[in-house]
Amino acid sequence: MASSVYIHIPFCQTICSYCDFPKFLYNEKWVYAYLTSLKKEIKDRYMDEEVETIYIGGGTPSILNKEELKRLFKIIETIKKTANCEFTFECNLSDITEELLIILKENGVNRLSIGIESFQKKNLEFMGRTADFKNASAKMNLCRILGFNNINLDLMYAIPNETLHDLKKDLNLFLKLNPEHISTYSLLIEEHTKIYIDKEEYISEELDYEMFRYICRKLSNAHHYEISNFALKGYESKHNLVYWNNEEYYGFGLGAAGYIDSVRYENTRNLKKYLLGDYVKTKEIVSKEEKMKYEIMLGLRKLSGINKKEFKQKYGLELKEAFNLTPLLKMKDLLETKEYIYINPDKLYVMNEILLKII
Amino acid sequence: MKKENIRNFSIIAHIDHGKSTLADRLLELTNAVEKREMKDQLLDNMDLERERGITIKLNAVKLNYHLDNEDYVINLIDTPGHVDFSYEVSRSLAACEGAILIVDAAQGIEAQTLANLYLALANDLKIIPVINKIDLPNANIEKVKKELVEVLGFKEEEIILCSAKTGVGVKEILDAVVKKVPAPQINLDKPPRALIFDSYYDPYRGVVLLVKVVDGKISLKDTMCFMATNCEYEIIELGMRTPKEEKCHELKSGEVGFISAAIKDISGVRVGDTLTVKKNRAEEPLAGYKEMKPMVFSGIFPSIPNKYDELKDALNKLKLNDAALEFEPETSEALGFGFRIGFLGLLHMDVIISRIEREFAISIIATSPSVVYNVYLTDGSMVKVDSPSKMPERVKIEHIEEPYIFTNIIAPSSYVGPIMELCQNKRGIYKSVEYLDPTRINVHYEIPLSEIVYDFYDKLKSTTKGYASFDYEVIGYKTSDLVKMDILLNGDIVDALSIIVHKDFAYPKGRAIVSKLRELIPRQMFQIPIQASIGSKVIARENISAMSKNVLAKCYGGDVSRKRKLLEKQKEGKKRMKMVGSVEVPQEAFLAVLKDE
Numbered sequence: 017m018a019s020s021v022y023i024h025i026p027f028c029q030t031i032c033s034y035c036d037f038p039k040f041l042y043n044e045k046w047v048y049a050y051l052t053s054l055k056k057e058i059k060d061r062y063m064d065e066e067v068e069t070i071y072i073g074g075g076t077p078s079i080l081n082k083e084e085l086k087r088l089f090k091i092i093e094t095i096k097k098t099a100n101c102e103f104t105f106e107c108n109l110s111d112i113t114e115e116l117l118i119i120l121k122e123n124g125v126n127r128l129s130i131g132i133e134s135f136q137k138k139n140l141e142f143m144g145r146t147a148d149f150k151n152a153s154a155k156m157n158l159c160r161i162l163g164f165n166n167i168n169l170d171l172m173y174a175i176p177n178e179t180l181h182d183l184k185k186d187l188n189l190f191l192k193l194n195p196e197h198i199s200t201y202s203l204l205i206e207e208h209t210k211i212y213i214d215k216e217e218y219i220s221e222e223l224d225y226e227m228f229r230y231i232c233r234k235l236s237n238a239h240h241y242e243i244s245n246f247a248l249k250g251y252e253s254k255h256n257l258v259y260w261n262n263e264e265y266y267g268f269g270l271g272a273a274g275y276i277d278s279v280r281y282e283n284t285r286n287l288k289k290y291l292l293g294d295y296v297k298t299k300e301i302v303s304k305e306e307k308m309k310y311e312i313m314l315g316l317r318k319l320s321g322i323n324k325k326e327f328k329q330k331y332g333l334e335l336k337e338a339f340n341l342t343p344l345l346k347m348k349d350l351l352e353t354k355e356y357i358y359i360n361p362d363k364l365y366v367m368n369e370i371l372l373k374i375i
Numbered sequence: 376m377k378k379e380n381i382r383n384f385s386i387i388a389h390i391d392h393g394k395s396t397l398a399d400r401l402l403e404l405t406n407a408v409e410k411r412e413m414k415d416q417l418l419d420n421m422d423l424e425r426e427r428g429i430t431i432k433l434n435a436v437k438l439n440y441h442l443d444n445e446d447y448v449i450n451l452i453d454t455p456g457h458v459d460f461s462y463e464v465s466r467s468l469a470a471c472e473g474a475i476l477i478v479d480a481a482q483g484i485e486a487q488t489l490a491n492l493y494l495a496l497a498n499d500l501k502i503i504p505v506i507n508k509i510d511l512p513n514a515n516i517e518k519v520k521k522e523l524v525e526v527l528g529f530k531e532e533e534i535i536l537c538s539a540k541t542g543v544g545v546k547e548i549l550d551a552v553v554k555k556v557p558a559p560q561i562n563l564d565k566p567p568r569a570l571i572f573d574s575y576y577d578p579y580r581g582v583v584l585l586v587k588v589v590d591g592k593i594s595l596k597d598t599m600c601f602m603a604t605n606c607e608y609e610i611i612e613l614g615m616r617t618p619k620e621e622k623c624h625e626l627k628s629g630e631v632g633f634i635s636a637a638i639k640d641i642s643g644v645r646v647g648d649t650l651t652v653k654k655n656r657a658e659e660p661l662a663g664y665k666e667m668k669p670m671v672f673s674g675i676f677p678s679i680p681n682k683y684d685e686l687k688d689a690l691n692k693l694k695l696n697d698a699a700l701e702f703e704p705e706t707s708e709a710l711g712f713g714f715r716i717g718f719l720g721l722l723h724m725d726v727i728i729s730r731i732e733r734e735f736a737i738s739i740i741a742t743s744p745s746v747v748y749n750v751y752l753t754d755g756s757m758v759k760v761d762s763p764s765k766m767p768e769r770v771k772i773e774h775i776e777e778p779y780i781f782t783n784i785i786a787p788s789s790y791v792g793p794i795m796e797l798c799q800n801k802r803g804i805y806k807s808v809e810y811l812d813p814t815r816i817n818v819h820y821e822i823p824l825s826e827i828v829y830d831f832y833d834k835l836k837s838t839t840k841g842y843a844s845f846d847y848e849v850i851g852y853k854t855s856d857l858v859k860m861d862i863l864l865n866g867d868i869v870d871a872l873s874i875i876v877h878k879d880f881a882y883p884k885g886r887a888i889v890s891k892l893r894e895l896i897p898r899q900m901f902q903i904p905i906q907a908s909i910g911s912k913v914i915a916r917e918n919i920s921a922m923s924k925n926v927l928a929k930c931y932g933g934d935v936s937r938k939r940k941l942l943e944k945q946k947e948g949k950k951r952m953k954m955v956g957s958v959e960v961p962q963e964a965f966l967a968v969l970k971d972e
Contacts, residue, residue: 221898225923259935273934280936300936313939349900366900368925372946 024269038271078111168197321358388477389485473556480514486846567591606643608636669717676713763873786843801826
């Protein structure tokens, strides 16, 4: 049983240099065909359960025009939502208008995720994006006026040539906007992106670490609930927690990933195939052992860690029976309370290394 | 065929002078192999031999030849050319009466030409000098002829010119073998005696022996016995190689062939031993051949601990046709259970390691090679030490001696400067420079063996653009001011990284190793000091800074499988690491530390 839905909208006004998600330049004809196919996909695969979260991401969902948005929400109407369903919509700053916000509001969207990434000129140039603080401030006001009280801002850091000072300026500006949630991303240089082809190089590990530490310190008033996510108490992203809690979710749309009935699947990234109804590209049937590994890999991203009792209920054996955690507890890589096992916050930044020792 | 019409000979040459190609040509000329069955370098059976272009294992083939209305049987015993394998050469030569000495028409005499020739002369063999590759555009036949006459003392008229590639002169060589190489002494009436000059393990037939019958005859169903170990077996199969196996009923005095007897117990078989027959047992064993002592010792450990037994089995099988291989169990705190193995030289070590990894599919870690030191203690006694970990405490040592070699380095005279500089840097003692002709020199130094086991040969090749050839003989022990240097990772001594160095070279060496390790060992979760120390005194130190960040912070769109794959990939990378205490050390680190400045 899945209690969450992700929907991918792969259209953008411009292409960011680092993005490796399936995306195309906006084109009305394609959007029309895409929504038609998306409707079919949901109809074919959705099994009528009530869902607790919906997340519309991209690409840039906010690029759709009024008619297209109406069509999209019409499709989504077929999905049953619980009374307090968290419904997130990703927006680009420049797309935010009164008209857009009203449509979103009317259709039940109650959380916005705005991809600002940075306000620093050289960072924006590197990413191939635009952002301006005054404009952002005005748009935030508009959102507030129209009743959006759960807003996430995306912040990207560790961009080549970025200094700690640049990051400090960004963080200060982000905080001035008073968001409920900040997602931070240390830049990854992925294959098939412009910056990969341009042979851009990572900033030094030391600086990346220093930036991470700075962010943690600066946002210490917020709840650091997941390795790169910070929120005011009560505003943690329910949708993302579905991922970290190793729960099942639908992924609809081009290149979307999902996890249904013990199968992790990934949709095709080929638009032609998608439009022809050939949706799924890969499937991985997840065994109990694999599930437990995922549980570790995902669960330990949460600062609260893994609930021992819940683990036992899910898998029928103790967390410490399933994995040999004693040496890690001894080394204080992991810490333990009565209820939880979690990564020592001082060692969060070498999480992969710790995961490798467990799985 | 008359019994005096047998010839046993081998081909000796410096590496790359065309020995295996000439052997192919001889096989073709005597129709031993159909043209369509020919593949290059037929006698080189091992993949490793063909790949590296070197012959490691000797091989024996029977050729039929017709000359002046007489039928002859010619046994060709192939030999390796590299200095490390000269014991194989001496095994071959013990089974021969003659040898063809090949010299490359473009290269002239090289270091191993000399080494192998001396071995052949020591065995009283008739030598037939041949200049090969005369078809090369840069062949300098007159100059090479002059070297053969002036340096080695051949007569000009006995030198045969040949191109194994085109076939020119190949028949003359066979004719010369028939005419000049004496027939083996044939003693059919004496009790049977055969020299075992090689053996190998065949999974279906057990141990197969290659023998030269010296006296009497050995027949199918005979009960044979090994004179050194007294093991007895009934002979199940006899034959000769042409080079395909041709079975027969008996092998007679003067003949070379193979014997199998379903021998499963490897330990009773020794190459060099004499084989006789139970019912007509010989009294005295044959003289055997010059045995070589291992000069270089290294610890070999399976990278996965539970492969210890497999490794032991592999070594036993390799030992079967590699008498020079010696090993005993060794334990290392860092690497677990393994073996201390004695090798003839670095190439030998390389070959054995490759064979273990390829033929037996066992991944191994080798520690830095060491020579055998004579350590004199204050109580007047002496111990032989072949591993830094066995070095007694410093206070108990009176003095230490180490083995020295005498070099033959043959190169164009323009490289004399760089060669001498290299030898000096390796603690060499200058002896002399000999001119082979106005443009070529033979440089003689005395150098500690420990200095050449690491990278001397590579360095020599690079400083002389590949023109130098190198050979050496061990001349004995000399006193040196040596100390044991330990390497500490995170404060703990890693026994597998300890080495013995000359005191004057300890500081630079310590610094070099420490900085090399810093490059090789990846960052870990905590800062790691790497130190080099002599006794309790730290002489070099560097830090590997702690890993600062390795989080895949992004995970958009619930693409969880992909992150999982990335993690699995990282995990794969970890398999090449060995945990030493709490530090992950890549396997290469154990050897690579010594291959630098």
